[in-house]
Amino acid sequence: MAATLKMNASSSAAPHAVVIGSGFGGLAAAVRLGKRGYRVTVLEQLDAPGGRAYVFRQDGFTFDAGPTIITAPFLLEELWQLCGRRLADDVELKALEPFYSIRFHDGVVLECSGDPEVMARQIQQFAPDDLDGYERFMKLSEAIFEVGFVRLGAVPFDNFGDMFGLVPELLRLKSYRSVYGLVASYVKHPKLRFALSFHPLFVGGNPFTTTSIYGLIAYLERRWGVHFAVGGTGRLVQGLVGLIEGQGSTVRCGARVARITLQGRRANGVELESGERIAADIVVSNADSATTYRKLLPDAPRRHWSDRKTAAAKYSMSLFVWYFGTKRRYPEVPHHLIMVGPRYRELLVDIFDRKVLAEDFSLYLHRPTATDPSLAPPGHDTFYVLSPVPNLMGNTDWQTQAEPYRQAIAAFLAATVLPDLTAQVVTSRIMTPLDFRDRLSSFRGAAFGLEPILTQSAWFRPHNRSEDIERLYLVGAGTHPGAGVPGVLSSARVLDRVVPDADALDR
Numbered sequence: 001m002a003a004t005l006k007m008n009a010s011s012s013a014a015p016h017a018v019v020i021g022s023g024f025g026g027l028a029a030a031v032r033l034g035k036r037g038y039r040v041t042v043l044e045q046l047d048a049p050g051g052r053a054y055v056f057r058q059d060g061f062t063f064d065a066g067p068t069i070i071t072a073p074f075l076l077e078e079l080w081q082l083c084g085r086r087l088a089d090d091v092e093l094k095a096l097e098p099f100y101s102i103r104f105h106d107g108v109v110l111e112c113s114g115d116p117e118v119m120a121r122q123i124q125q126f127a128p129d130d131l132d133g134y135e136r137f138m139k140l141s142e143a144i145f146e147v148g149f150v151r152l153g154a155v156p157f158d159n160f161g162d163m164f165g166l167v168p169e170l171l172r173l174k175s176y177r178s179v180y181g182l183v184a185s186y187v188k189h190p191k192l193r194f195a196l197s198f199h200p201l202f203v204g205g206n207p208f209t210t211t212s213i214y215g216l217i218a219y220l221e222r223r224w225g226v227h228f229a230v231g232g233t234g235r236l237v238q239g240l241v242g243l244i245e246g247q248g249s250t251v252r253c254g255a256r257v258a259r260i261t262l263q264g265r266r267a268n269g270v271e272l273e274s275g276e277r278i279a280a281d282i283v284v285s286n287a288d289s290a291t292t293y294r295k296l297l298p299d300a301p302r303r304h305w306s307d308r309k310t311a312a313a314k315y316s317m318s319l320f321v322w323y324f325g326t327k328r329r330y331p332e333v334p335h336h337l338i339m340v341g342p343r344y345r346e347l348l349v350d351i352f353d354r355k356v357l358a359e360d361f362s363l364y365l366h367r368p369t370a371t372d373p374s375l376a377p378p379g380h381d382t383f384y385v386l387s388p389v390p391n392l393m394g395n396t397d398w399q400t401q402a403e404p405y406r407q408a409i410a411a412f413l414a415a416t417v418l419p420d421l422t423a424q425v426v427t428s429r430i431m432t433p434l435d436f437r438d439r440l441s442s443f444r445g446a447a448f449g450l451e452p453i454l455t456q457s458a459w460f461r462p463h464n465r466s467e468d469i470e471r472l473y474l475v476g477a478g479t480h481p482g483a484g485v486p487g488v489l490s491s492a493r494v495l496d497r498v499v500p501d502a503d504a505l506d507r
Contacts, residue, residue: 015282020286024489054066064232068228094371104191127188133188204477290310
């Protein structure tokens with residue numbers, strides 16, 4: 001772009017962009033702005049970068065705190081290319097096959113594969129009458145992918161006209177239906193219905209209410225596969241920080257932003273909790289969108305995202321995560337294992353609607369040492385197990401309930417796939433909805449920001465260019481297009497459409 005030819009990002013004369021938060025959205029935004037001539041400062045409140053992709057290191061074990069599944073790796077490759085490098089220069093992505101295993105309550109296991117023939121053989125074994133419906137659904141998933149991801153993933157949706165023009169396409173693709181409702185119209189077997197509809201949980205959505213636009217995930221996985229970053233997801237964070245610093249920009253940790261400063265209705269910098277003020281020509285918030293408006297702009301005139309409107313919005317579920325290391329290995333446990341409880345719809349009603357902590361659960365068990373033994377001491381295994389739970393709109397007292405809940409999960413794992421688990425655990429830590437609220441500044445402890453229902457998607461979501469404050473931009477899970485690594489990386493791509501090049505900025 002012209003900006004990179006006329007102005008070096010490291011030059012003190014270059015316009016200054018402050019990015020609040022160093023999650024994938026914030027780091028990707030910094031790379032893109034640096035390429036376009038901005039001098040960028042990324043401010044992270046934690047002691048290390050990554051946001052939800054933070055890394056815990058404990059007793060010789062390495063735990064990725066958040067995302068562990070990498071899809072659409074071209075979005076990462078694109079960032080390295082902007083800096084004249086290749087992703088492989090810094091990070092090895094290893095394709096996983098199968099993607100993950102689904103273990104149902106009765107012990108039946110479905111291996112989710114990117115190979116259509118492998119999937120067809122499995123479906124033929126337990127749901128032969130659904131094979132044709134499955135193949136027709138995958139064709140529809142591809143069509144939704146072409147519209148929802150390829151065409152619209154980087155569209156700003158600055159005005160309602162952008163949304164209105166899509167209405168015919170949205171109707172044709174049945175986006176008014178839920179993901180589960182769409183899947184159920186193609187296949188009948190309950191296990192296959194689960195396997196094709198649970199994906200919205202990856203981005204904080206209830207499959208029974210999330211718009212069927214998210215049915216694209218099934219094809220997205222097949223298109224590019226499911227990958228793991230050798231060394232852990234934190235290697236990607238380190239690589240992105242390296243790109244930013246290589247552009248002459250800065251990542252500062254332990255720098256908690258207290259507020260975004262304004263000149264009239266225009267963002268002109270930030271003030272840290274320490275009292276330090278940092279001037280900026282533009283501000284990009286990778287913080288939770290509700291937190292951005294409610295906490296970082298408490299006194300700003302806000303017509304679109306008032307405290308009342310943000311309070312009335314629907315937010316995703318939260319997560320309970322137990323990180324643990326064992327002194328033996330469990331070679332029969334795959335890298336990704338989804339363990340389905342006895343209830344599907346009813347459990348999600350408890351989590352999303354009733355907001356009560358149920359006695360049963362469905363779990364995601366992550367064993368990265370299945371692929372990369374270096375993440376644990378020799379002869380040991382690294383795990384985390386994740387359970388979707390209500391956000392803090394419920395009345396669960398996590399101060400007292402966290403340990404009994406962990407014990408219940410441990411007992412279940414010991415009785416199913418991790419025998420003698422209690423005696424084998426040598427290191428342990430947990431994360432509850434309180435951590436999402438207090439440590440990650442997520443409103444109501446929601447792990448993924450706004451719930452991805454139709455009326456909170458695209459134009460209805462907080463815009464990437466703030467509707468209320470000039471020169472304020474939003475990236476990350478709480479803005480368009482939504483949560484998940486592909487979503488937050490795509491939110492940074494939108495900035496190329498709405499932020500002026502550095503040499504075109506009116507200062």
